[in-house]
Amino acid sequence: MSTEHKITTQQVNFKVFRFNADEDYLPYYEDYNMEVTSEEVVLDILNRIKWDHDGSFSYRRSCRHGICGACAIKVNGRSTLACKESMNDMVDLFGSELVIEPLSKKRAIKDMIIDKADFWEKHAAVTPYLVADIDETPESENLVSPEDADKLDEADLCIQCGACHYACPVVAINEDFFGPAAFAAAYRFDADVRDSADSRLKDVNEEKQGVWDCVKCFECAEACPKDINPIAKITKLHQMAFQEGIAKNNVAVRHAVGFKNSIVKNGVLDEGGLVLYSEGPSIVKHIPVALRMFSKGKIVPPWGITKSDNLDEIKKLVKSSSTAKF
Amino acid sequence: MKKLKYALFTGCTAKQSTPEQMMSTMAVAEKLGIELVELTEASCCGASHLQDYDEFLSLVLNARNIAYAEKQGLTMVTICNTCQLNTAMTKHKLDNDEALKAKVNEKLAEVGLEYKGTSAITHFLYAIIDDFGLDKIKEMVVTPLSQFNIAPFYGCHNIRPSELQNETHNSKENPYNPTSLDDLIIACGGKNVDYEEKNKCCGFHVELQAPHTAAVLTGNAIAGAMDGNADMMVTPCPLCHLKLDTQTAHASEAIGRDVELPVLHMQQMVGLALGCTPAELGLNHHLAKVDFV
Ligand code: SF4
Ligand code: SF4
Ligand code: FES
Numbered sequence: 001m002s003t004e005h006k007i008t009t010q011q012v013n014f015k016v017f018r019f020n021a022d023e024d025y026l027p028y029y030e031d032y033n034m035e036v037t038s039e040e041v042v043l044d045i046l047n048r049i050k051w052d053h054d055g056s057f058s059y060r061r062s063c064r065h066g067i068c069g070a071c072a073i074k075v076n077g078r079s080t081l082a083c084k085e086s087m088n089d090m091v092d093l094f095g096s097e098l099v100i101e102p103l104s105k106k107r108a109i110k111d112m113i114i115d116k117a118d119f120w121e122k123h124a125a126v127t128p129y130l131v132a133d134i135d136e137t138p139e140s141e142n143l144v145s146p147e148d149a150d151k152l153d154e155a156d157l158c159i160q161c162g163a164c165h166y167a168c169p170v171v172a173i174n175e176d177f178f179g180p181a182a183f184a185a186a187y188r189f190d191a192d193v194r195d196s197a198d199s200r201l202k203d204v205n206e207e208k209q210g211v212w213d214c215v216k217c218f219e220c221a222e223a224c225p226k227d228i229n230p231i232a233k234i235t236k237l238h239q240m241a242f243q244e245g246i247a248k249n250n251v252a253v254r255h256a257v258g259f260k261n262s263i264v265k266n267g268v269l270d271e272g273g274l275v276l277y278s279e280g281p282s283i284v285k286h287i288p289v290a291l292r293m294f295s296k297g298k299i300v301p302p303w304g305i306t307k308s309d310n311l312d313e314i315k316k317l318v319k320s321s322s323t324a325k326f
Numbered sequence: 327m328k329k330l331k332y333a334l335f336t337g338c339t340a341k342q343s344t345p346e347q348m349m350s351t352m353a354v355a356e357k358l359g360i361e362l363v364e365l366t367e368a369s370c371c372g373a374s375h376l377q378d379y380d381e382f383l384s385l386v387l388n389a390r391n392i393a394y395a396e397k398q399g400l401t402m403v404t405i406c407n408t409c410q411l412n413t414a415m416t417k418h419k420l421d422n423d424e425a426l427k428a429k430v431n432e433k434l435a436e437v438g439l440e441y442k443g444t445s446a447i448t449h450f451l452y453a454i455i456d457d458f459g460l461d462k463i464k465e466m467v468v469t470p471l472s473q474f475n476i477a478p479f480y481g482c483h484n485i486r487p488s489e490l491q492n493e494t495h496n497s498k499e500n501p502y503n504p505t506s507l508d509d510l511i512i513a514c515g516g517k518n519v520d521y522e523e524k525n526k527c528c529g530f531h532v533e534l535q536a537p538h539t540a541a542v543l544t545g546n547a548i549a550g551a552m553d554g555n556a557d558m559m560v561t562p563c564p565l566c567h568l569k570l571d572t573q574t575a576h577a578s579e580a581i582g583r584d585v586e587l588p589v590l591h592m593q594q595m596v597g598l599a600l601g602c603t604p605a606e607l608g609l610n611h612h613l614a615k616v617d618f619v
Contacts, residue, residue, distance in 0.1 A: 076502060076503070094502070169539075169543060170532075170539055173538070173542050173543070174539050212535050212536075213532060213535065213536045215527050215529055215531050215540070217486065217527035218483075218486035218487050219482075219527070235377060235381070238378035238379070239377075239378065239380075242379060242380075251535050252534070252535035255375060255534050255535065256375045256378045256379040257379050259372050259375050259376040259379070260376060260379065260380065262370065263369050263370050263372075263376075267369040267370070268368075268370050269370040271342045278534050288575075289572055289575070289576075289613075292613055293343065296610070296611050296612065296613060297610075297611050298345070298613075299343065300343075305341075306341060308366070308368060308369050309366045309367040310437075313367075317390065317433060317434075318383065321383045321386040321433045322380055323381075
């Protein structure tokens with residue numbers, strides 16, 4: 001269609017986060033009203049602010065090809081690679097009022113530039129490299145089959161832009177949490193047939209820092225400009241912990257396993273039973289809320305649970321289709 | 327209009343800790359003339375945790391649930407965001423991977439079932455909007471909620487990952503600025519509150535293993551709605567509801583501020599606007615005060 005190549009223009013009002021940690025006590029927002037063409041990407045706008053309006057405006061960029069990961073920022077709360085994101089799409093999504101902010105306002109140094117040290121520390125903590133005994137005088141190539149390469153599930157395409165990390169609500173609350181990008185990196189190397197590290201999977205299974213504190217919000221999957229889908233890698237890391245037999249006997253692990261126990265008994269979940277199995281004696285801390293819930297008819301005792309019809313089918317399937325052990 | 331008919335996958339919560347959600351779903355369906363056939367054979371969907379342990383088992387169980395909807399030739403309607411995500415994700419995987427589908431069907435054959443991929447799966451919220459229509463709801467409102475500021479709380483598993491979610495319904499939702507629930511509030515005559523946390527996480531899935539994280543997320547959500555001057559919150563997800571309604575003490579403690587608002591299930595809000603009584607909607611099953619009726 002001929003319309004596909006027509007360049008259109010429109011007025012957009014940009015509210016741009018401004019802050020200089022050396023001079024400003026608090027950040028502020030500056031408005032720039034600009035005519036934007038459908039051909040432009042977000043980085044073009046950052047350039048125009050700097051070149052046409054205020055030379056002190058600061059941001060990171062290098063490759064302009066979605067490869068270096070330097071230019072990630074937020075537009076209306078959505079993490080994005082400035083050099084890859086079309087202005088047209090942004091206006092389609094959010095209209096003609098666009099808020100331009102750094103990935104993390106808390107970590108802002110100057111305008112779009114943030115202190116990414118926490119991101120790199122977490123990345124370094126997951127042994128983000130191959131651990132292998134290298135034969136220094138090999139007689140043939142060390143080949144990886146296409147099937148084995150597929151196991152990485154494209155985790156190796158991560159450009160460490162940090163978009164997912166700073167979109168993750170748990171990163172914002174729990175400073176020990178490694179975060180989605182570090183988990184994607186951990187998966188990338190653990191899934192590599194040449195790798196023989198034994199600490200990595202254990203590290204990402206530790207409480208507080210590890211995968212079990214992920215709240216399953218899918219913010220990381222939504223944010224990633226490279227379609228890495230970090231939460232899918234997190235799910236795989238969970239499964240690997242069981243496969244390798246290193247899943248700890250703790251509340252998080254029992255919580256995952258407990259679903260199966262409940263399903264095989266009732267088909268449906270026994271909510272109270274699951275909490276009891278997961279928490280063990282620590283269940284006492286739930287008693288005050290549980291009593292209030294009970295008084296409002298929100299707790300069904302085990303004997304009051306309506307089991308699934310055709311429960312024998314479910315029992316049979318659980319028996320024949322189980323693939324994991326704990 | 328032809329009478330709308332769906333296979334209802336209630337999920338476990340509606341039958342246990344949120345009985346009011348089950349009551350209000352049925353009450354609203356009756357008012358709207360929608361027929362819901364309960365899938366009493368269905369098992370738990372695994373609530374996004376079972377697949378961390380055993381992915382294949384989770385696929386088989388979810389495929390079995392869907393197969394029962396297919397047997398009746400009906401679209402499956404869910405009333406829980408996490409049920410919706412798990413079932414839709416299973417469908418997506420099986421519909422796009424013949425080999426996996428064959429493996430799953432090999433197991434289902436043992437119990438005389440087959441997953442075909444013929445039933446759509448949609449959340450009741452989107453069934454109402456897409457199939458019934460907001461305009462028709464608007465016409466049917468007898469008690470407009472016009473005196474209330476209502477804060478929509480969408481819940482992660484209905485809006486992310488958006489690519490998958492938008493496969494399951496016609497009204498395209500922007501996960502960074504969702505509008506479906508806002509539109510429903512407006513159709514019921516209420517005033518929708520815009521606030522930062524409306525598309526954020528409630529923390530439910532780490533309630534046991536990371537109680538502090540979970541409580542901060544819940545606290546921030548209620549606080550955001552309160553700062554937006556909301557009289558109440560509304561959510562399409564019973565798990566979000568459990569967090570927002572029953573965990574206010576922990577949430578308040580975690581964020582150092584007293585937070586509490588009445589929290590309605592999406593169905594309860596629609597039910598009130600359509601003239602259902604508080605008893606029909608199970609408003610007596612809430613922990614947070616519901617003092618506006
Ligand atoms: S899914 Fe997990 S890792 Fe990803 S953003 Fe949410 S909490 Fe963080
Ligand atoms: S996983 Fe995606 S969003 Fe996260 S750092 Fe890598 S490329 Fe960026
Ligand atoms: S400038 Fe390198 S990724 Fe954008």
